[in-house]
Amino acid sequence: MAADTSPSRGPIVSPSFTGATTEHKATRWTLTLIAVSFLLLVIVLPLVSVFAEALSKGFATYLAALIEPDAMSAIRLTLTVTIIAVPMNIVFGVAAAWAIAKFEFKGKALLTTLIDLPFSVSPVISGLVYVLLFGAGSVLGPWLKAHGVEILFAVPGIVLATIFVTFPFVARELIPLMQEQGTTDEEAALSLGASGWQTFRFVTLPNIKWGLLYGVLLCNARAMGEFGAVSVVSGRIRGATTTLPLHIEILYNEYNVVAAFAVASLLALLALLTLGLKAAMEWRYGAEIAAATRH
Amino acid sequence: MTSIGLAGGWRIKQPSVIPGFGLALGFTLTYLSLIILLPLAGVVWRTASLGWSGFWAIALDERTVSALKTSFGTSLVAAAINVPFGVLVAWVLTRYRFPGRRILDAIVDLPFALPTAVAGIALTALYAPNGWIGGLLAPLGIKVAYTPLGIVIALIFIGLPFVVRTVQPVMEELSRESEEAAATLGANRWQTVRRVILPGLMPAILTGFALALARAVGEYGSVIFIAGNIPYVSEIAPLLIVIRLQEFNYAGATAVAAAMLIVSFAMLLAINLIQAWSRRRYGYGG
Numbered sequence: 020m021a022a023d024t025s026p027s028r029g030p031i032v033s034p035s036f037t038g039a040t041t042e043h044k045a046t047r048w049t050l051t052l053i054a055v056s057f058l059l060l061v062i063v064l065p066l067v068s069v070f071a072e073a074l075s076k077g078f079a080t081y082l083a084a085l086i087e088p089d090a091m092s093a094i095r096l097t098l099t100v101t102i103i104a105v106p107m108n109i110v111f112g113v114a115a116a117w118a119i120a121k122f123e124f125k126g127k128a129l130l131t132t133l134i135d136l137p138f139s140v141s142p143v144i145s146g147l148v149y150v151l152l153f154g155a156g157s158v159l160g161p162w163l164k165a166h167g168v169e170i171l172f173a174v175p176g177i178v179l180a181t182i183f184v185t186f187p188f189v190a191r192e193l194i195p196l197m198q199e200q201g202t203t204d205e206e207a208a209l210s211l212g213a214s215g216w217q218t219f220r221f222v223t224l225p226n227i228k229w230g231l232l233y234g235v236l237l238c239n240a241r242a243m244g245e246f247g248a249v250s251v252v253s254g255r256i257r258g259a260t261t262t263l264p265l266h267i268e269i270l271y272n273e274y275n276v277v278a279a280f281a282v283a284s285l286l287a288l289l290a291l292l293t294l295g296l297k298a299a300m301e302w303r304y305g306a307e308i309a310a311a312t313r314h
Numbered sequence: 315m316t317s318i319g320l321a322g323g324w325r326i327k328q329p330s331v332i333p334g335f336g337l338a339l340g341f342t343l344t345y346l347s348l349i350i351l352l353p354l355a356g357v358v359w360r361t362a363s364l365g366w367s368g369f370w371a372i373a374l375d376e377r378t379v380s381a382l383k384t385s386f387g388t389s390l391v392a393a394a395i396n397v398p399f400g401v402l403v404a405w406v407l408t409r410y411r412f413p414g415r416r417i418l419d420a421i422v423d424l425p426f427a428l429p430t431a432v433a434g435i436a437l438t439a440l441y442a443p444n445g446w447i448g449g450l451l452a453p454l455g456i457k458v459a460y461t462p463l464g465i466v467i468a469l470i471f472i473g474l475p476f477v478v479r480t481v482q483p484v485m486e487e488l489s490r491e492s493e494e495a496a497a498t499l500g501a502n503r504w505q506t507v508r509r510v511i512l513p514g515l516m517p518a519i520l521t522g523f524a525l526a527l528a529r530a531v532g533e534y535g536s537v538i539f540i541a542g543n544i545p546y547v548s549e550i551a552p553l554l555i556v557i558r559l560q561e562f563n564y565a566g567a568t569a570v571a572a573a574m575l576i577v578s579f580a581m582l583l584a585i586n587l588i589q590a591w592s593r594r595r596y597g598y599g600g
Contacts, residue, residue, distance in 0.1 A: 040493045042503055047410055054406035055418065057399050061471055062424050065436040068446065072439055111345045118338040124327040130342070136350055139582045141532025142430075143552040144571045147559065148353035151360055156564060182349055205332050215333035237426070244429025247534035251556060264431040264535070271435050271539065280439075283432040290427035297427075298420035 069287045072280035084270075084278035085285070092258045093266035093282070099174070100262060101242045104181040108238055112189025113231070117219075120197030121205065131194065137186045145183045146251025149176055172254030177262065180248040185238045192234030193227060196308070200226055229304040233297070240293040244286055361572040364565055372569035377545055378554065382573060385551040388462055389530035392469030393477075393523050400477025400526075401519060407478075408485045422478050425471055430535025437468050438540045460542030465550065468536040473526030480522035481515060488514055517592030524585045528578060 042050070074081055084090060115134060119127055137145060153159055153170045163170060170176045204226065208218040224231075246264040253260045261269060263286055270279035300308060327335060361369055372378060407419050425433065441448040441458040448459055458464050488511060496506040534552040541548045551574055558567035 040490060040497055040506075041409075050402060051406050051410055051412055054399075054403045055412075055414075058403060058418055058421065061474060062421055064446070065433060065440060065471065066424060066428070068440050069432060069436045072436075111342065114338045114345075115342040117334060118342050121332050122327055122330055122335050122339075124335075124339070126326075130346075133346060133350070136354070139528055139532075139578050140354075141534065141552050141555075141571075141574060141578070143534050143555050144357070144532070144574065147555060147567060147571050148357055150559060151356045151564065151568065152353050154564070155562075157356075179349070183353070186349060202330070202332055209331055209333075218332075219334070240427045244427075244432070246429060246431040247552065250534075251559060264429050267431050267435065276435075276439070279435055283429075283435060286429045286432050290424060290429070290432075293427045294420050294423055297423065298416070 066287060066291075069280055069283050072276065073284040075280075076277045080277055081281045081284075084281035087278075089258050089261070090266060090278075090282055093261050093263045094285075096174070096177070096259075096261065097243055097263045100178050100181050101239060103178050104185060104242050105235060105238050107182055108185055108189050109231070109235060111186070112191075112193055112234060115190045116193035116197045116227075117223075119194050120200075121202050134187050134190050134194075137183055142184055142245065142247030143251055145248040146180050148183070149179050149252050171252055172256065172260060174260065176252035177249050177260060180252045181242050181245055184245050184248050185242045188238035188241065189231065189234035192230050192237070192308070196227055196230040197223075226307075229300060229307040233300055233308050236293055236296055236300075240290065243289060357568060357571055357575065360564070360568040364569060368565070369569050369572065372566050373573045377549075378551075378570055378573070380546045381549050381551045381554040381570070382577075384462060384465070384547075384549060385531050385574075386577070388465040388550075389469055389527050389533075392466050392473055392530055393527040395466070395470055396473045396477045396526050397519060397523050400474055400522060401481055401515070403474075404478045404482040404485055408482060422475050425473075425475050430472070430533070431539075433471055433536040434468065434539035437464075437471060437536065441467060441540060459540050460544075460548070462541075462548050464540035464542070465537050465548060468540050469530040469533060472533050472536055473530050476526040476529060477519070477522035480525060481518045484515060484518040517588055517595070520588050521585055521592075524581055524588065528581045528585070531574065531578065531581075 041047070115130075118124075119131060150171060151157055153163060153176065155161075155164075170179070204222050205218050208222045209215075213221070244264055245262075246268070249262055250265055250268070253262070253265055255261055255265055255269065257269070263282060267279050267282050267286075270276075270282065364372070403422065407415060407422075438459055439445050441451075441464055443449065443452045443457070443459070445459070451458060456463075458467060492510055492514075493506055496510045497503075501509065532552060534550075534556075537550055538553055541550060541553075543549050543553055551570055555567045555570050555574075558564075558570065
């Protein structure tokens with residue numbers, strides 16, 4: 020790939036011809052400078068500012084904002100929601116990919132499109148659908164109230180909204196990967212007498228493990244950071260239904276900016292960790308993550 | 315073995331020795347219906363119960379129209395800015411080698427990984443009149459935070475990786491031969507870029523633009539902090555849904571949501587058409 024960038028390829032190439040398949044050195048430097056400055060301005064600077072603001076009143080203030088009871092309860096709730104939502108979407112993702120990639124059936128294209136649906140719906144609408152389904156004035160609302168079941172403005176609603184927005188991540192990663200791998204490995208295992216479960220456990224799972232992990236990583240990052248959908252269904256009861264992103268919003272609106280950025284820095288660290296793992300996996304296991312670069 | 319035979323040999327599934335089709339598809343359809351389809355159908359049902367005139371009365375209400383205009387207008391501007399810069403970033407990352415390239419390549423995905431609320435308060439702090447960038451612009455009389463310009467800044471942040479990550483893989487697979495052929499036929503570098511490289515990238519660029527636009531229209535978390543949220547000026551459609559819900563005006567919230575969904579699905583359809591067209595024309599999807 021880099022071979023062509025050397026300006027001369029032999030004595031017969033005249034210097035005036037160097038611009039044939041690459042740009043002038045000056046052009047290359049200018050374009051690189053513009054692109055790097057743009058990335059620094061648009062992406063790196065906001066990230067840096069999170070940590071700068073968080074530590075602007077010193078480390079003691081920073082730490083105090085993190086161990087304060089409301090922050091701890093937000094951390095606990097975020098972890099609880101993620102621990103429920105992510106495994107559910109893993110099971111769904113594997114089942115959907117198994118059905119779509121290993122079999123030919125009618126309506127497959129439609130099913131694949133429907134799985135992608137949550138990506139094209141605004142997070143606020145993802146929350147709204149559950150308000151319409153379970154809220155006062157809905158069909159289910161009065162029945163739930165009569166039976167003392169709390170979904171909206173409680174943890175189950177937050178879990179549902181999180182599952183909705185993170186729904187496609189694992190499936191989207193596994194479907195192209197498993198389609199590419201085909202069915203020959205599984206057929207060989209079955210013909211050698213393996214049961215269906217053994218085939219999945221010892222043949223399919225090792226084949227897809229990196230793609231699966233990659234999908235889980237992205238699903239997890241989104242589940243912990245979801246804001247729009249969760250804010251609609253949460254009701255923002257302090258210490259009870261505020262996840263980390265909602266806790267940030269509350270602190271920020273109370274002009275407690277340093278504390279807001281301190282909590283935000285936790286999520287920024289999580290994002291950096293996700294990016295680091297993602298880059299490492301793409302670099303090391305690129306071929307086994309298939310079409311992963313499409314995110 | 316698990317194939318569902320129907321009359322006349324027409325069947326839903328082709329025969330296969332692999333087990334688990336019924337279980338996998340059954341679970342997939344049940345889960346999909348319960349989590350996604352049934353709740354979304356609720357929006358359609360609620361909208362339908364408003365009646366045709368009831369829906370239009372809310373959808374064409376002055377504040378709703380203004381919020382939709384703000385959302386789509388700022389999203390269009392942000393996506394239009396992201397196209398040239400996103401293509402440039404993809405070009406520099408694929409074609410040139412310089413120190414720190416790998417790290418920059420990884421950091422392009424930050425807007426995917428950073429929670430939107432964090433991005434929102436960080437951008438607000440930067441562009442507020444006393445912020446690092448806002449402080450530089452304030453003496454020039456440019457206000458960014460708490461104006462529609464601030465919304466555009468947030469949407470540029472959110473949309474950039476969509477353009478870069480759609481264009482980059484296609485750029486990596488462009489054949490060098492056609493560039494060499496153009497050069498031997500006497501084209502200068504600019505002519506080669508404009509007439510040979512850009513046309514090949516066009517479907518990917520259009521797809522990236524559409525994806526960035528679609529994401530920007532629904533964006534909430536990163537926008538509401540920097541927007542200032544002044545009705546008729548810097549109030550976006552998703553925020554109007556939240557406001558209507560807080561007023562317990564479910565009909566109003568539903569109508570705005572339905573209007574947004576209609577436009578979003580139209581855009582999703584457009585993306586699929588572009589991809590289908592580019593597969594026919596160039597042999598790959600964007």
